[in-house]
Amino acid sequence: MTAHLRELYRTAYAADPAAVDDITVYEWFMDNTQHVFGILKEALPEREKSVLQAFLSPVPPYRLYPEEADHRWYRRLFQTADEMKKSYRFVHFAIKQAVDDYFAMQEALRTLSEAPAAVVWFDDVSGVVVLEGEEGEHVVKADVQAAVEALQVDFLIDMTALLGRVHQPDVFPQHASTDERRLLHSLPRQERVITVPEAATHALFQQAPKPMQQLAASIFTDPVDEELKQTIAVYLTCQMNASSAAKQLHVHRNTLQHRLERYQAATGVDLRSFAEASAAYMTIAAEHRDS
Structure with a gap:
């Protein structure tokens, strides 16, 4: 069948996706031998396209592997x-x-x-x-x-x-x-x-019962605004490196330090504690993911 199509469409037939300049101008198909070939869209009437799709497997562009x-x-x-x-x-x-x-x-x-x-x-x-x-x-x-x-x-x-x-x-x-x-x-x-x-x-935190997630939110996120949540998330993502976090947030280190102090004052969370910092990060991340 492939040989017949090659003869029928001649210059509109492409035997190799890697050999054409623009794969998007072709309709691509795979025969029963796993061979992929294309036919120029402008040379393929809708009726003929439907017939080919009935007998061959259409191949989307992202499945055209050149290597x-x-x-x-x-x-x-x-x-x-x-x-x-x-x-x-x-x-x-x-x-x-x-x-x-x-x-x-x-x-x-x-x-x-x-x-x-x-x-x-x-x-x-x-x-x-x-x-x-x-x-x-x-x-x-x-x-x-x-x-x-x-x-x-x-x-x-x-x-x-x-x-x-x-x-x-x-x-x-x-x-x-x-x-x-x-x-x-x-x-x-x-x-x-x-x-x-x-x-x-993160997946483990998502599996926690809803009441436990709500309790965590009441401790780590509910008492503060979005700016502080974002600040804490970035700070912890940067491995608590103040210089890196301040740079990513586009603020001065003193501003970052002030926000960290505000967060601790509002929540009572000590970010120097690995357990508390981890819980804060998980809670903020879960809230951002669900919003």
Whole structure:
């Protein structure tokens, strides 16, 4: 059938997504041999398009993988996992709106590591970057934060990400991906990037009975205004580094210190206590996430 379509559409037929300048001007299909090909939209009447969709699998742009590593990891995550010899690590990402150029986005996502990374999309607004071997082991949260900030500027998108754990080759990729992907939804509103341990902590707080969450709110958030909540959230996110927090809040260190004192006076919470600081952060994060 593919050979017949190639003959029928001639110059409007594209045998390889990676060989065209603009994938968005084509309708893409997959035949029963898993071969992906495209036909120019302007050369494909609606009736013919409907016929092809009835016999072939339509392929959305975000599933057009130009690299073999992308194909390999797509199979591992959605079909059958092969034998792996390297450790691996996922960086899950989500964007609030679809992008116009998925190829450009994929290439930008690969820069999360020195070696080219695989990119697999779950749908048009979420996916995973796969880092293999030592490349994945050496990536830290700050690396992902820098990449997310750059991507948001370059593609004008609102993006969040979760840095997964390092998995050994004997860990089934589908299970590891599914478990971590759930945690991305626990990301607090004021953060763009979160790690698995951080996300798990937030998830545990969400599972607390409602009366306990309300009690926590009455202690840590209800007595103060939004400005103080935001200040405390940033301060704790910055590991209680006053200089970093003041810079992020665009205020003088003295102003920050005054706000911290106001918070303690209003709530009685001593942020020098690890337990109290952790509880304050969890409560504020949960409130921001639910608002």
